[in-house]
Amino acid sequence: VLPKNIRNFSIIAHIDHGKSTLADQLLMKTKTVESRDFQAQFLDGMDLERERGITIKLNQARMRYTASDGELYALNLIDTPGHVDFSYEVSRSLAACEGCLLVVDAAQGVEAQTLANVYIALENDLEIIPVINKIDLPGADVEKVKREVEEVVGIDCSNAILTSAKQGIGIEDVLEAVVKRIPPPPDNTHKPLRALIFDSYYDAYKGVIVYFRVVDGELKPGDTIRLINTAKEYVVDEVGVLSPKQIPVDRLYAGEVGYLAAAIKAVADAKVGDTITLKKHGCREPLAGYREVVPMVFCGLFPTDADQFGDLREALGRLQLNDAALSYEPEVSSAMGFGFRCGFLGLLHMEIVQERLEREYHLDLIITAPTVKYKCTVKGEEVIVDNPSKLPDHHEDLREPYCKMDIITPTDYVGPLMELAQARRGDFKDMTYLTETRTTLVYDMPLAEVVTDFFDEMKSRSKGYASMEYQITGYRPNKLVRLDVKINQEVAEPLASIVHKDNAYKIGRALVTKLKELIPRQQFRIPIQAAIGAKVIASESISALRKDVLAKCYGGDVSRKKKLLSKQAAGKKRMKSIGTVNVPQEAFMAVLSLG
Ligand code: GTP
Numbered sequence: 001v002l003p004k005n006i007r008n009f010s011i012i013a014h015i016d017h018g019k020s021t022l023a024d025q026l027l028m029k030t031k032t033v034e035s036r037d038f039q040a041q042f043l044d045g046m047d048l049e050r051e052r053g054i055t056i057k058l059n060q061a062r063m064r065y066t067a068s069d070g071e072l073y074a075l076n077l078i079d080t081p082g083h084v085d086f087s088y089e090v091s092r093s094l095a096a097c098e099g100c101l102l103v104v105d106a107a108q109g110v111e112a113q114t115l116a117n118v119y120i121a122l123e124n125d126l127e128i129i130p131v132i133n134k135i136d137l138p139g140a141d142v143e144k145v146k147r148e149v150e151e152v153v154g155i156d157c158s159n160a161i162l163t164s165a166k167q168g169i170g171i172e173d174v175l176e177a178v179v180k181r182i183p184p185p186p187d188n189t190h191k192p193l194r195a196l197i198f199d200s201y202y203d204a205y206k207g208v209i210v211y212f213r214v215v216d217g218e219l220k221p222g223d224t225i226r227l228i229n230t231a232k233e234y235v236v237d238e239v240g241v242l243s244p245k246q247i248p249v250d251r252l253y254a255g256e257v258g259y260l261a262a263a264i265k266a267v268a269d270a271k272v273g274d275t276i277t278l279k280k281h282g283c284r285e286p287l288a289g290y291r292e293v294v295p296m297v298f299c300g301l302f303p304t305d306a307d308q309f310g311d312l313r314e315a316l317g318r319l320q321l322n323d324a325a326l327s328y329e330p331e332v333s334s335a336m337g338f339g340f341r342c343g344f345l346g347l348l349h350m351e352i353v354q355e356r357l358e359r360e361y362h363l364d365l366i367i368t369a370p371t372v373k374y375k376c377t378v379k380g381e382e383v384i385v386d387n388p389s390k391l392p393d394h395h396e397d398l399r400e401p402y403c404k405m406d407i408i409t410p411t412d413y414v415g416p417l418m419e420l421a422q423a424r425r426g427d428f429k430d431m432t433y434l435t436e437t438r439t440t441l442v443y444d445m446p447l448a449e450v451v452t453d454f455f456d457e458m459k460s461r462s463k464g465y466a467s468m469e470y471q472i473t474g475y476r477p478n479k480l481v482r483l484d485v486k487i488n489q490e491v492a493e494p495l496a497s498i499v500h501k502d503n504a505y506k507i508g509r510a511l512v513t514k515l516k517e518l519i520p521r522q523q524f525r526i527p528i529q530a531a532i533g534a535k536v537i538a539s540e541s542i543s544a545l546r547k548d549v550l551a552k553c554y555g556g557d558v559s560r561k562k563k564l565l566s567k568q569a570a571g572k573k574r575m576k577s578i579g580t581v582n583v584p585q586e587a588f589m590a591v592l593s594l595g
Helices: 019-029 047-052 084-095 112-123 142-153 171-181 306-321 347-359 411-423 454-461 501-518 558-573
Strands: 006-013 060-066 072-078 099-105 127-133 194-203 207-216 224-227 232-235 238-242 246-249 257-261 275-278 297-303 327-333 337-344 365-367 374-378 381-385 398-410 427-433 438-446 467-477 480-487 497-500 526-532 535-542 575-578 581-584
Touching: 006 019, 006 084, 006 112, 006 171, 019 060, 019 072, 019 099, 019 171, 060 238, 072 171, 084 112, 084 194, 084 347, 099 112, 099 142, 099 171, 112 127, 112 142, 112 398, 112 467, 127 142, 127 171, 297 306, 297 327, 297 347, 306 327, 306 337, 306 347, 337 347, 347 365, 398 411, 411 427, 411 438, 411 454, 438 467, 454 467, 480 501, 497 501, 501 526, 501 535
Parallel strands: 006 072, 006 099, 099 127
Antiparallel strands: 060 072, 194 207, 194 275, 207 257, 224 232, 224 275, 238 246, 238 257, 297 337, 297 365, 327 337, 374 381, 374 398, 398 438, 398 467, 427 438, 480 497, 480 526, 526 535, 575 581
């Protein structure tokens, strides 16, 4: 296929607006995937993704399509992850395209994530084709959603495509629009090789499989490549296209997307956003937009059983082969023993990793509350603090990461959401009416307030209708203090947190009350205290256990007794002793949901 008949595009949408369903339809319509071996939602490869119904890892597929003009086209669909944690990957996959489909749910309209994705597409100068999906729904209001897209997003909707991905309506129109409205890639085959990496994954047999877009030049097996930003060199074993299975080809030319294998050992060696060139006669100038992704959210992972420490290290090592954004280093805590301090892109990323460690590696873990990365100055030097218990006692200033938060909500919930944002130390920036019934709110907010239960609270205060999106903007100094927790006179390091001075009393009080509820009574009385430095600001105590748990059982009902005992045993698994006190998993997360 000639460059003029190539189209590189992706699909952007808010979660659940139908991106994967539409992608499936395109693959079926072009017979890229036969419906008989069609696995629902082919592009979402990982099981976890399918279960959670979200796209985590992007992927790509080449479709062959004979358009109404009689010509054969190669349509490269590059899938993008659907979550804010992975927005850098989204930006790189969009940078590999000339156009995109903007899918908007005909019953829901524009949501926060729709907007965030559109901005990335606009930054990359993409041709945006609006697609109004789910027109089969009784609540669909196509005209209203078109107006909303025009007003809010600022793109013409007079020739928006109407689809029901579920019922297969409008799919041909989408394919025709891709061919007619999205420009072909420029023909830069004569230039020295430059290719943009937009994704990669680890394969046990071939090493890392790198997904890329050839921007200039051409690439073939046997070439020695150089990654410009990391200065690593490899000999290419295989290049090919995804259809969506891997099909090796002789070479790939400017304008095409594909994969390569070159015995690369870990995805961190072929980073998303890096530029591939040739070692000889290569290019020195990398493509624009390379960025190191840095973890933003940290937590401690400790095996409940100390014997599993080695297994945990091995499992983290394996996951990291396939996840350049995951960081970990050993952490020793007098309270918790040996474990790891791990860094993640965001909360979803953190949950995914935790779930995989437990599910795929059968580890029982105690997970401490997530925290952000603070910065402080000690004797003129900047110190990074990703663990509240390690905050140096004598620091000069303390800074925390901030983000710009966009919330889109039905106007009815503006009041409760503003209250929430204010309670979470948000600085109000802007409010605009999108339509008669919907409003966006913009806040500057400490990231630490977002990584707690902000999302859940926002959903519950808006009956599920509000959506949000945030972007890290930088660091700001604040009056922050470390809040320590003592259980039975011992400092419980994993329960320490960094909070705003003005809220410290309230949080301290709520925390000890919550811990009192969560920590089971034991044979002795357990004092629980919250303290700032040497000063105790709140205290509670758990009275000693008197009754036998089994006394609750009536007479000799054996099965009931067994059930109660096994419930206790299961509960015990997720406990860690701090001093002589058994502390359950929930208590380590208590600081997140103080309300
Ligand atoms: P992420 O992968 O999380 O980004 O979601 P998505 O945008 O890929 O959404 P997905 O395709 O998984 O669709 C979400 C839900 O909407 C699924 O239950 C689909 O069956 C349903 N859906 C998709 N398209 C249509 C449609 O045209 N009509 C109706 N009624 N339902 C649809």
